[in-house]
Amino acid sequence: MSGQKAERPLTQNIRPGQEPPDIDAYQRAGGYAALRKALGGMTPDAVIKEVTASNLRGRGGAGFPTGKKWGLVPQGSDAPQRKYLVVNADEMEPGTFKDRLLMEGDPHQLIEGAIVSAFAIQASVAYIFLRAEYTLAGRRLQRAIDEARAKGYLGTNILGSGFGLELHLHRSAGRYICGDETAMLTALEGNRAIPRAKPPYPATSGLWGKPTVVNNVETLSNIPHIVNRGAEWFRGLAHGEDGGTKIYGASGRVKHPGAWELPMGTTIREILEDHAGGMRDGYAFRALLPGGASTQFLAEQYLDVAMDFTSVEKAGSRLGTGTMIIVDDRTCPVGLLHNLQHFFAQESCGWCTPCRDGLPWVERLLSAIEAGQGEMRDLEILEMHTDFLGPGKTFCALAPGAMEPLESGLKCFREDFERHIQLKRCPWR
């Protein structure tokens, strides 16, 4: 890297502990220039092309290329006139706290990103699907929406472009499954939030059967910067192929837990040691979940892996949300896995059998092992579940996601499981 300070477009306006910029402050900092540029002279297709060329990949966890997703939306006179954009602000993946930072710290950035993205896919209505517990983000977003509407950035014929958009804040009431994009659509339609089988994909048949794009908060917050400064600049922010910066985070027994905007592809070691300050005194590193509860554990030999989609996948895990959960040597890994599986079992929507019946079984087995009542055979039954509940066997990614830490945890912490069974108690208690 050169001696220049790395650029941090997403967090440049964020001052933790202070009120976020209002619309005037946001505009003084260059805000809504991308809106003027896109609606004032670009075609929707040109915006999609720029975003595609930027290599922006979805920041909700799955990493699907954003421009490609937008390109799947049918356009032209044969396509349905009504199209929707849904902002996935239902941040509920355990260990994840990055979208909260962006919404509380710079709500106009998200709103500008949403308007420009809606223009790109020609959506006339957008919803921000916000989790119930993000009350401060909700107040700040609503104020920002009202300010944007007052300036004429929302409503009909925005800036005389002929393009119009209504943007509504939808506050949910607490259910993890709503973060799945098809369950989110079912929820917005006023039904129990149950995922849908794909295909058809939301891009062709989403909300009320209309073409719909669902994008994560961090994904959309990048859009104004890509439009302003171009795909090449955006790609240059990253260390690897996946473009841009990334909000990384670390929680657990590190010296300075927190979230930081860094070049996409920063190594785990740099995040852990330089930004999180390493382990607290008296605690040693054992493993980490790189991107939330539904990613595979990585042990010490992977600390030099770059935190981008491709590299983390090569290491046998997933970048996920990019907010790492650190496991120390004084935390019982069996108890930790029990905690994770309790979460997944509780939050299963109950629609398909492997997930509804399998996850509680997994939870009970882990509970028994933790309490010293496990048998060696239980480990085989747990391993069996990682197959039964794996990819392709359920409607959505909840159960396969739950199996990622379980499968890797059974390998990573095998001796800890065996000790619980042999000692007939938890060695940590």
Add this chain to the structure above:
Amino acid sequence: MSTVDDTSLLTPAEIEAVTALARQYEARRGACIEALRLVQRSHGWISDGRLHEVARLLEMSPDELDGVATFYNLIFRRPVGRHVILICDSVSCWIMGYEALREALYVRLGVRLGETTADGRFTLLPIVCLGACDHAPTIMIDDDLHSDLDAAALETVLERYP
């Protein structure tokens, strides 16, 4: 639900607000969760009578609406205390001392998860990750997040909710 509702149903202002929410969706029922939240905000919980009223306004059957209402963690179909304490039991808070904090709440309040104190002041409920993992362990009381908590800090926090 057999809970008897002996209070009046929706106020004209609530009916107007629910109707305004319904206009934000292609089908009225899209507003159902926000409508229930709105009613719950003024009454604390959703009684059968109010559930029926909201269902009627949104052109749903009461059973359909109840099916949605009971799907969510934060729609209360039974009365709760004046203040609702949500304690995060997800992984980062669990690592950082959730169990000790929960025990401190049990002792201080004299109730377990899912219960309301005898004086009707607090209801204690578990909640999934609150997205403040860098300040674990965390709880929410009503609309407020309280972070970096331990048993000692808890007392000062609770005093703010009479």
